[in-house]
Amino acid sequence: MERVGIIGVGEIGRALVAGLRQDSSSPIFLSPRNAATAAALASAYPGVHVCGSNQEVVDNSDLVIIAVRGASRHEALAGLEVSGKLVVNVMAGVSNADLRSLLATDAPVVRAIPLPAVRERQSVTVVHPSHPVVNALFDRLGGALPVADEAAFDVFSALSGTLTTHYAYLATLASWASGQGIAPEDADRYIRGLFQGVGRSLSDESRSLSQLAADHETVGGSNERIRTTWFDATNSDALRNALDGLLAVLRH
Numbered sequence: 001m002e003r004v005g006i007i008g009v010g011e012i013g014r015a016l017v018a019g020l021r022q023d024s025s026s027p028i029f030l031s032p033r034n035a036a037t038a039a040a041l042a043s044a045y046p047g048v049h050v051c052g053s054n055q056e057v058v059d060n061s062d063l064v065i066i067a068v069r070g071a072s073r074h075e076a077l078a079g080l081e082v083s084g085k086l087v088v089n090v091m092a093g094v095s096n097a098d099l100r101s102l103l104a105t106d107a108p109v110v111r112a113i114p115l116p117a118v119r120e121r122q123s124v125t126v127v128h129p130s131h132p133v134v135n136a137l138f139d140r141l142g143g144a145l146p147v148a149d150e151a152a153f154d155v156f157s158a159l160s161g162t163l164t165t166h167y168a169y170l171a172t173l174a175s176w177a178s179g180q181g182i183a184p185e186d187a188d189r190y191i192r193g194l195f196q197g198v199g200r201s202l203s204d205e206s207r208s209l210s211q212l213a214a215d216h217e218t219v220g221g222s223n224e225r226i227r228t229t230w231f232d233a234t235n236s237d238a239l240r241n242a243l244d245g246l247l248a249v250l251r252h
């Protein structure tokens with residue numbers, strides 16, 4: 001097992017620690033910023049250490065995950081010496097070439113999109129380029145999905161940007177029900193149960209997404225009515241346009 005360093009202990013850094021700790025005791029080294037969070041991780045998980053600097057994270061690790069926000073990358077990374085290390089770049093919108101140039105290195109750099117569900121080791125992580133060590137790391141967290149180039153990577157990155165819209169959609173359903181006089185806690189409970197069932201049905205990979213939709217729908221029934229009156233061609237095109245716009249930003 002390789003020694004893993006993580007620079008940036010925010011949402012994704014914390015999720016990675018939690019997921020990786022479940023099946024390995026090899027050491028994990030954390031950056032010192034957000035001292036309280038880093039210290040809490042070190043006390044919650046054996047073998048997790050808080051370093052004195054970002055360079056110390058690199059020096060102690062074989063594989064270094066860069067999990068700061070893209071806007072913080074210059075402050076967090078400028079001047080770091082990473083030769084001989086394997087670098088994993090999880091920053092949205094930051095290409096491997098950009099990161100290699102910032103680090104002034106020709107060390108191997110692999111982009112990845114770990115999602116918060118790596119915490120439960122149930123998330124497929126898109127990576128580019130394919131690298132056996134990085135693939136093995138994300139296989140432990142639910143599966144690695146290597147893609148051929150950064151153009152394809154950006155398409156997956158755009159898809160990952162739809163996640164909070166899904167929660168907002170569910171919140172809108174709950175809010176509508178409350179507006180109809182339903183107790184908010186009842187609406188909340190019902191919607192969570194309804195869509196947890198949807199989540200479970202997604203694990204049935206023998207049926208396509210279109211087939212799952214068809215199988216849950218009665219001809220002339222309520223689901224067909226909402227799908228065709230709300231998620232009609234106009235709404236579907238608006239979503240495609242929003243994704244096109246996001247993709248253009250990600251590729252800029």
Ligand SMILES: NC(=O)C1=CN([C@@H]2O[C@H](COP(=O)(O)OP(=O)(O)OC[C@H]3O[C@@H](n4cnc5c(N)ncnc54)[C@H](OP(=O)(O)O)[C@@H]3O)[C@@H](O)[C@H]2O)C=CC1
Nearest residue numbers: 008009010011012031033067068069070072075076091092
């Ligand atoms: N959240 C998600 O679902 C996903 C996020 N990503 C990407 O992962 C990266 C991290 O995202 P997320 O965890 O949500 O972001 P967070 O803001 O939660 O975490 C980023 C962390 O980096 C810290 N940080 C900032 N500057 C430095 C520095 N100089 N040295 C060390 N640490 C520093 C921040 O500290 P402070 O708060 O003090 O600034 C913060 O703790 C982003 O680039 C994002 O694009 C990718 C896929 C999914």
